[in-house]
Amino acid sequence: MAIANLPFQIAYPLIKRFSYWTSAFLGITFGWGSLIGWSAMTGSLTWEINAPLYAAGVCWAFGYDTLYAFMVHSLYQPPDVPAAKFPKYLI
Numbered sequence: 001m002a003i004a005n006l007p008f009q010i011a012y013p014l015i016k017r018f019s020y021w022t023s024a025f026l027g028i029t030f031g032w033g034s035l036i037g038w039s040a041m042t043g044s045l046t047w048e049i050n051a052p053l054y055a056a057g058v059c060w061a062f063g064y065d066t067l068y069a070f071m072v073h074s075l076y077q078p079p080d081v082p083a084a085k086f087p088k089y090l091i
Contacts, residue, residue: 001035001036001039002036005029005032005036008028008029008032011025012026012029022065023061023062023066023069024058026065027057027058027059027060027061028058030057031054031056031058031061032057033057034053034054034056035050035053035054
C-alpha cells in the first residue's frame with residue numbers, strides 16, 4: 001500500500017512548477033500516511049474510520065501549507081514557479 005503513494009512522493013517537489021494547487025497535492029500525499037499507519041496496526045482498512053481520518057489529514061496539510069504560503073509569499077517567490085494568486089487585501 002505504501003508503494004502506491006511513491007509516485008506522489010516523487011512528484012511533490014516537482015508539482016510546484018506545474019500547478020497552483022501544491023497545498024492540496026501535499027495533503028493528498030502526506031494524508032496517505034494515516035492509511036498506512038492504520039493498516040499496519042490493524043492489518044486491514046476500515047473505511048468508516050479511514051475515510052474521515054484521511055480527509056482530516058488532507059485538510060490539515062492543506063490548511064497549514066496555505067497559511068505558510070501566506071506568510072512567505074512576499075519574502076520569496078522565484079519568477080519561474082507558479083504561486084497562488086492571493087487578493088491584494090489578503091497579503
